[in-house]
Amino acid sequence: MNLTHHFLIATPNLADSLFSGSVVYVCEHNENGAMGIIINKPSPIGMEVVFASSGNRIPERFIDHFVMMGGPVQVDRGFVVHTPIGNWQSTLSITDDTAISTSRDVIESLAKDERINKAILSIGYSSWTKGQLEREIAENAWLVAPADSHILFDTPIEEKHGAALSKLGINAVNLMNGVGYA
Structure with a gap:
């Protein structure tokens, strides 16, 4: 999986x-575990x-936007999920056109040009150790859906x-807590 x-x-x-009540965008999932950002x-x-x-004015497209609480890990560090991928100092490609970056040059670009079309910024991230996410899914803690860039970048937070x-x-x-028996 x-x-x-x-x-x-x-x-x-x-x-x-x-x-x-959270939605987590999974940025990486492999045999060692998983990493994602609450969006x-x-x-x-x-x-x-x-x-x-960073000494820049806020671009109009980010006015009235907030930094997300990405998760409980490294809450002192910023993460940017963005499209397109581009060429940045510290980036993990997620898909052919979406990546997550942690380098300051991404923020500079967001402020000064249009090389990044869409972005979500977070402080911290969420992570699961090997097999942990799979156990949580089996315990009905999470539902899984294919990601959708419209929901990721364009849908209002609420x-x-x-x-x-x-x-x-x-x-x-229609979601209920607990398990029923017949």
Whole structure:
């Protein structure tokens, strides 16, 4: 199973407060584990802070946008999921046109040119050790859906969870906590 470029959608069985109601974009999944970014949990940090800290004005396309709480790992570090991939100092390709970068040159480019069409910034990321994600899926903590760039980059934050569920034909009101028996 390779869930790279998929969404993990938290079910009501997932009691962890950070992950409750979250949608995680899986950036890498292999035999050693998985890594992803929560795409629907905004931090209190507005994008204007990111650009101001690099000495740049915020581009109009990022006004009123927030940095996401990507997960509980390395919360002191920034991550940028973006399209197209480009040529940056520290980048992991996810698909032929989507990547995740951690280098400052990506932020500079976002501020100064249009080489990056779309981007989500996060502080921290989510990770799972070998076999952990597979166990959590088997325990009904996560639903899995193919990723969709429209949901990833263009859907408003408050609609991402419902939009990801709709890819599976599920309405959020139909999800229940627990297991039933007949």
